[in-house]
Amino acid sequence: MTVTVSLINMKGGVGKTTLAFNLAWYAAWQANLRVLAVDLDPQSNLSQYFMGAEKYVEHLKASRPTVVEVFEQFSAPNLSGGSAKPLIAENIVHHLHAWDDDSLLDLVPARLELAWTLKNPTEKAQLLPQFLSKISHKYDLILIDCPPTESILTTAAYRSSRFVTVPVRPEFLATIGLPLLARSLDEFRLMHQDQTLEMAGIIFNGLRRSNTPPEQTQSLADVESLASKHGWPVFNEIAHHSDSYPSGSRQGDPIFRTDYARDYVKDEFSEVAERFLNTVGAK
Ligand SMILES: Nc1ncnc2c1ncn2[C@@H]1O[C@H](COP(=O)(O)OP(=O)(O)OP(=O)(O)O)[C@@H](O)[C@H]1O
Numbered sequence: 001m002t003v004t005v006s007l008i009n010m011k012g013g014v015g016k017t018t019l020a021f022n023l024a025w026y027a028a029w030q031a032n033l034r035v036l037a038v039d040l041d042p043q044s045n046l047s048q049y050f051m052g053a054e055k056y057v058e059h060l061k062a063s064r065p066t067v068v069e070v071f072e073q074f075s076a077p078n079l080s081g082g083s084a085k086p087l088i089a090e091n092i093v094h095h096l097h098a099w100d101d102d103s104l105l106d107l108v109p110a111r112l113e114l115a116w117t118l119k120n121p122t123e124k125a126q127l128l129p130q131f132l133s134k135i136s137h138k139y140d141l142i143l144i145d146c147p148p149t150e151s152i153l154t155t156a157a158y159r160s161s162r163f164v165t166v167p168v169r170p171e172f173l174a175t176i177g178l179p180l181l182a183r184s185l186d187e188f189r190l191m192h193q194d195q196t197l198e199m200a201g202i203i204f205n206g207l208r209r210s211n212t213p214p215e216q217t218q219s220l221a222d223v224e225s226l227a228s229k230h231g232w233p234v235f236n237e238i239a240h241h242s243d244s245y246p247s248g249s250r251q252g253d254p255i256f257r258t259d260y261a262r263d264y265v266k267d268e269f270s271e272v273a274e275r276f277l278n279t280v281g282a283k
């Protein structure tokens with residue numbers, strides 16, 4: 001059984017992409033799962049983390065497929081210049097790593113032109129789950145990195161997912177995106193009663209390990225109280241602030257494969273990842 005999980009928060013810069021990148025790597029490399037990461041943000045940070053800036057630019061220059069083709073398969077703009085061809089789902093997947101028959105790490109990259117889909121969104125949300133259903137048998141876990149604003153792309157992510165998980169950076173106004181998220185989930189569930197979409201939980205990311213500023217402590221309490229109001233679980237396991245996250249992402253390495261991240265940072269991330277995989281039933 002494949003489980004699909006969207007990382008979402010209507011607030012920007014909370015660690016959705018960083019966690020998607022590290023969790024996907026962890027699930028494939030440490031937990032021996034077959035993993036597909038889907039970049040659903042026109043900013044394409046996840047694609048750049050996985051492929052590295054140079055290879056990503058080559059990918060774009062060569063007009064190789066991205067998630068844009070999933071949404072724009074029947075309409076202009078046609079990035080390859082020719083007339084619309086039938087979509088071969090496998091061709092859109094960019095293969096990253098395979099270690100043995102069991103573990104695999106693949107990516108559906110994004111590109112900035114995904115923003116076109118936002119301009120002409122009619123009926124397009126269904127195209128992502130249709131595309132994923134053609135290839136999902138190859139994977140144990142599919143992780144979707146969402147953009148920070150609600151749109152057709154969010155609906156497409158929900159429509160494809162069994163779970164959502166919500167990275168939260170404890171800081172001033174941390175709770176600001178959460179009521180919006182609650183409303184967006186409620187609305188989606190009302191409109192799609194045929195589908196089960198569960199909240200896997202809130203993952204705190206970027207908390208200062210020592211000398212925690214008072215606004216961070218306050219925001220932990222605010223988020224927990226809001227979460228309990230909605231019946232959302234909050235992970236006890238926390239990904240604390242560490243400069244190894246941005247450095248690792250820049251170099252294309254999850255923190256547990258860097259030689260500079262401290263052992264306690266790696267161990268702590270493993271605890272977050274194990275809790276995540278267990279919660280969504282991927283292990
Ligand atoms: N635990 C952490 N410790 C230190 N830096 C972090 C941590 N998590 C994320 N960052 C950094 O914070 C910035 C924002 O993180 P990220 O891009 O993952 O957030 P996001 O929610 O995906 O943002 P957006 O809403 O723009 O898509 C990045 O520069 C990232 O490297």
Ligand SMILES: [Mg+2]
Pocket residue numbers: 016017018041045145146147
């Ligand atoms: Mg992001």
